[in-house]
Amino acid sequence: MEPRAVVSADEMQWALxxxxxxxxxxxxxxxxxILLGIITRGAPLAERIGAIAKEQxxxxxxxxxxxxxxxxxxxxxxxxxxxxxVLPAEIDDKVVVLVDDVLFSGRTVQAxxxxxxxxxxxxAIQLVAxxxxxxRDLPIQADVTGKHIPTARDERVRVQLTETDGEDLITIxxxxx
Amino acid sequence: MxxxxxxxxxxxxxxxxxxxxxxGVIVEEAPSGAEAIxxxxxxxxxxxxxxxxxxxxxxxxDAETVLSGSAAASRGGYTAVCAMANTQPVTDTAxxxxxxxxxxxxxxxxxxxxxxxxSKGLKGEELSEMGLMNRSRARVTMFSDDGMCxxxxxxxxxxxxxxxxxxGVIAQHSQDSFLAGPGACCHEGELSGRLGLGGWxxxxxxxxxxxxxxxxEATGSRLHVCHIxxxxxxxxVRWAKQRGINVTAEVTPHHLLLGTEELVGYDTKFxxxxxxxxxxxxxxxxxxxxxxxxxxxGTDHAPHAPQDxxxxxxxxxxxxxxxxxxxxxxxxxxxxPGRLTWEQVADRMSHAPxxxxxxxxxxxxxxxxxxxxxxxxxxxxxxTVDKAQSKSLSRNNPYDGRTLPxxxxxxxxxxxxxxxx
Amino acid sequence: xxxxxxxxxxxxxxxxTILDTAEEMHDVQSRPIKKLPALRxxxxxxxxxxxxxxxxxxxxxxxxxxxxxxxxxxxxxxSVSKGESMxxxxxxxxxxxxxxxxxxxxxxxSVAQAAGWVRASMVNAGxxxxxxxxxxxxxxxxxxxxxxxxxxGDLQGKRIAITGDLLHSRVVRSNVLLWEKVGxxxxxxGPPTLMPPGVEAWGVETTSAFDDVLPEVDVAMMLRVQRERxxxxxxxxxxxxxxxxxxxxxxxxxLKDGACIAHPGPLNRGLEISSAAADAARSxxxxxxxxxxxxxxxxxxxxxxxxxx
Numbered sequence: 001m002e003p004r005a006v007v008s009a010d011e012m013q014w015a016l017x018x019x020x021x022x023x024x025x026x027x028x029x030x031x032x033x034i035l036l037g038i039i040t041r042g043a044p045l046a047e048r049i050g051a052i053a054k055e056q057x058x059x060x061x062x063x064x065x066x067x068x069x070x071x072x073x074x075x076x077x078x079x080x081x082x083x084x085x086v087l088p089a090e091i092d093d094k095v096v097v098l099v100d101d102v103l104f105s106g107r108t109v110q111a112x113x114x115x116x117x118x119x120x121x122x123x124a125i126q127l128v129a130x131x132x133x134x135x136r137d138l139p140i141q142a143d144v145t146g147k148h149i150p151t152a153r154d155e156r157v158r159v160q161l162t163e164t165d166g167e168d169l170i171t172i173x174x175x176x177x
Numbered sequence: 178m179x180x181x182x183x184x185x186x187x188x189x190x191x192x193x194x195x196x197x198x199x200x201g202v203i204v205e206e207a208p209s210g211a212e213a214i215x216x217x218x219x220x221x222x223x224x225x226x227x228x229x230x231x232x233x234x235x236x237x238x239d240a241e242t243v244l245s246g247s248a249a250a251s252r253g254g255y256t257a258v259c260a261m262a263n264t265q266p267v268t269d270t271a272x273x274x275x276x277x278x279x280x281x282x283x284x285x286x287x288x289x290x291x292x293x294x295x296s297k298g299l300k301g302e303e304l305s306e307m308g309l310m311n312r313s314r315a316r317v318t319m320f321s322d323d324g325m326c327x328x329x330x331x332x333x334x335x336x337x338x339x340x341x342x343x344x345g346v347i348a349q350h351s352q353d354s355f356l357a358g359p360g361a362c363c364h365e366g367e368l369s370g371r372l373g374l375g376g377w378x379x380x381x382x383x384x385x386x387x388x389x390x391x392x393x394e395a396t397g398s399r400l401h402v403c404h405i406x407x408x409x410x411x412x413x414v415r416w417a418k419q420r421g422i423n424v425t426a427e428v429t430p431h432h433l434l435l436g437t438e439e440l441v442g443y444d445t446k447f448x449x450x451x452x453x454x455x456x457x458x459x460x461x462x463x464x465x466x467x468x469x470x471x472x473x474x475g476t477d478h479a480p481h482a483p484q485d486x487x488x489x490x491x492x493x494x495x496x497x498x499x500x501x502x503x504x505x506x507x508x509x510x511x512x513x514p515g516r517l518t519w520e521q522v523a524d525r526m527s528h529a530p531x532x533x534x535x536x537x538x539x540x541x542x543x544x545x546x547x548x549x550x551x552x553x554x555x556x557x558x559x560x561t562v563d564k565a566q567s568k569s570l571s572r573n574n575p576y577d578g579r580t581l582p583x584x585x586x587x588x589x590x591x592x593x594x595x596x597x598x
Numbered sequence: 599x600x601x602x603x604x605x606x607x608x609x610x611x612x613x614x615t616i617l618d619t620a621e622e623m624h625d626v627q628s629r630p631i632k633k634l635p636a637l638r639x640x641x642x643x644x645x646x647x648x649x650x651x652x653x654x655x656x657x658x659x660x661x662x663x664x665x666x667x668x669x670x671x672x673x674x675x676x677s678v679s680k681g682e683s684m685x686x687x688x689x690x691x692x693x694x695x696x697x698x699x700x701x702x703x704x705x706x707x708s709v710a711q712a713a714g715w716v717r718a719s720m721v722n723a724g725x726x727x728x729x730x731x732x733x734x735x736x737x738x739x740x741x742x743x744x745x746x747x748x749x750x751g752d753l754q755g756k757r758i759a760i761t762g763d764l765l766h767s768r769v770v771r772s773n774v775l776l777w778e779k780v781g782x783x784x785x786x787x788g789p790p791t792l793m794p795p796g797v798e799a800w801g802v803e804t805t806s807a808f809d810d811v812l813p814e815v816d817v818a819m820m821l822r823v824q825r826e827r828x829x830x831x832x833x834x835x836x837x838x839x840x841x842x843x844x845x846x847x848x849x850x851x852x853l854k855d856g857a858c859i860a861h862p863g864p865l866n867r868g869l870e871i872s873s874a875a876a877d878a879a880r881s882x883x884x885x886x887x888x889x890x891x892x893x894x895x896x897x898x899x900x901x902x903x904x905x906x907x
Binding site: 369373376484 | 683707708711725797
């Protein structure tokens with residue numbers, strides 16, 4: 001089956017704008033907020049949200065979080081190369097907004113929470129996901145979501161971003177074909 | 178005792194004949210009732226004589242006994258082996274020599290010829306009782322501290338002088354222990370540098386051979402150079418012989434076949450002292466054996482138990498098995514390429530070593546009246562060496578897994594089959 | 599990667615992978631919580647047949663900071679003297695179900711031998727005069743950080759002089775292999791008595807003229823010279839050795855801008871290296887020590903984190 005486009009570039013930009021508003025609204029502005037994108041595709045998304053917020057007059061520090069060492073499936077896969085974690089500021093007593101592209105089982109977020117715990121003690125942690133495709137294995141939910149796309153387990157949601165893949169597009173395809 | 182006829186057997190000179198023997202002696206006429214063996218395609222050689230064997234008994238009966246070593250020898254076509262003195266205790270008195278001699282008689286598979294130590298305890302300090310060993314039942318004529326080089330030139334001189342009246346020979350393990358010390362375990366060169374193994378330079382061998390040759394000349398005594406491994410060493414022996422010095426030299430099967438590259442995987446079965454050498458040295462050894470500069474093939478059969486080999490390369494005991502594949506290797510490296518005739522094989526592996534060790538009943542021609550010490554071989558038979566099949570108690574066989582000639586069909590010690598396929 | 603036996607077995611890509619990962623691991627050392635969970639539940643044994651506090655503690659920290667369980671086994675003088683073979687020692691530990699054995703032994707090739715006897719991953723922490731791969735990797739890592747801090751690019755095209763006892767050093771073999779693989783060039787400096795046999799086949803320059811090469815090198819790496827070598831006749835006196843091969847204050851002044859000084863330690867101050875050189879601003883000797891933990895974390899991570907090989 002051909003991959004089916006579910007989110008266009010325009011829709012993605014619109015969703016990110018809305019998400020940024022929700023973040024600012026939820027935190028009554030941007031004081032003490034730090035955006036941390038989960039590597040790989042959460043990082044450019046965090047940058048974009050930061051850029052949109054700036055257009056609104058809110059300067060939010062943006063960084064990236066590598067969770068390779070904290071994954072619970074390390075031993076099920078070939079060895080992954082870790083990437084640098086970049087903290088734009090100390091996270092102690094700040095509100096860390098984690099940004100990821102797709103929220104599915106929740107295991108990535110669990111790893112991110114463990115990684116954050118080794119880096120400091122934020123006052124609060126919030127989760128932002130561009131796509132929530134359902135199918136959680138863990139009691140985790142997003143505070144801000146771009147789009148809900150209920151999917152089956154054997155489907156694959158593919159997020160492409162201009163920064164990493166050359167274009168903005170989200171598709172769904174059946175895996176194992 | 179039974180009588181046997183080897184029907185249509187090929188002699189070393191290439192002729193074919195029926196060879197008869199009865200009551201342990203080769204005879205002219207077929208005795209009545211002789212068992213006839215069809216020897217079409219088979220060749221007979223005089224029983225092989227190993228001038229250099231380690232039987233490990235007494236002391237390390239877990240690695241080899243006189244009995245198991247004798248069985249391995251007969252499997253390899255040998256009818257006599259000279260047992261080195263570096264047992265525990267060292268064979269350095271008449272009593273100890275007679276003990277090993279008696280063990281050989283009891284095993285009764287090959288003639289076990291005892292080699293006595295030159296120095297007490299192989300320490301290189303005082304002479305052992307070589308004359309008493311010679312006049313014992315063991316009738317020792319060959320003396321060696323093999324495993325150790327007799328470094329002290331004064332003691333070497335005295336040893337040569339001491340054995341001269343009774344026709345003894347001093348067999349030297351030529352290794353200058355300053356140039357090639359305890360850590361030396363790999364031919365010194367690019368590979369020893371790459372592997373980080375202590376280098377064993379050829380000059381550590383050749384300088385000792387040169388020194389000993391001059392001492393043999395000065396004393397008018399007889400020197401035997403054990404396991405020569407280097408082109409330089411062969412050159413020194415060639416020079417000494419031209420000068421008329423009474424020197425003989427020996428090469429091992431493994432130094433004729435195996436090269437230093439075998440050490441790349443640090444497999445301790447390839448650890449041997451002196452070490453395996455590079456192609457130019459191997460070629461010099463083959464050439465030396467072909468032209469007679471090297472007189473004899475000696476196996477330096479050195480059985481070791483696994484617990485002495487399963488160490489870091491530098492810590493593992495040196496030595497490898499040799500009795501069962503010696504003839505195989507000589508055929509592979511020397512006969513097949515046309516560098517030795519069968520008569521020359523008989524010389525290098527039987528007649529000459531018997532002369533070196535002063536044996537009267539071994540290494541004799543295959544003529545009536547001579548003892549029927551024989552080995553019957555199929556020169557074309559090959560097999561893949563399986564270390565598990567060895568008659569030796571040890572398994573440090575460097576040829577394991579290699580396909581080599583496997584010629585020995587039967588071995589006869591004074592007419593009695595001590596091995597037959 | 600199943601084992602790390604030597605730089606000889608590593609491809610250029612694998613070397614860069616280990617070095618790049620070490621960069622990420624390095625940051626952990628400056629964090630309040632110096633621990634990553636990547637090797638939780640894994641067991642690493644430090645099996646040292648030869649003492650080396652420095653290397654052993656570095657591996658121990660590396661394992662612990664990756665949350666592995668680490669135990670130290672001092673097997674000094676155990677095997678050969680007590681009748682237990684080295685194979686027995688290795689297989690006994692292996693039978694306990696450990697995941698990696700970090701091994702130091704005075705016998706060249708011993709770690710490669712061990713790899714043939716066990717199921718666990720073997721890490722060479724120095725085998726005789728053969729290799730010491732993590733030392734070469736940490737040297738490269740420390741130099742790389744020095745180059746970056748001074749805006750001098752990466753390792754490619756750099757020139758390294760390795761000076762001292764080249765004959766008995768396992769560090770030199772691993773370093774020569776590594777620098778050549780990453781595109782740097784090496785010149786070996788030392789007296790003929792301390793040159794490895796067959797060094798001409800290594801594809802590197804060799805010289806006895808230290809002063810000639812010093813002004814052009816980016817890294818001056820000094821090797822420890824054991825005083826006992828003097829009695830082996832390798833050199834006549836400390837005075838004569840220092841005169842020809844010591845990194846003295848006079849030679850320190852010959853180094854070009856940006857060049858750094860490295861030494862795998864332990865130092866023989868006043869012999870192969872003067873205190874002025876060891877403590878100079880351009881010395882990266884202490885950085886090598888911190889680089890050691892990061893590189894060993896990287897190695898253990900790549901050997902043990904992924905799926906079973």
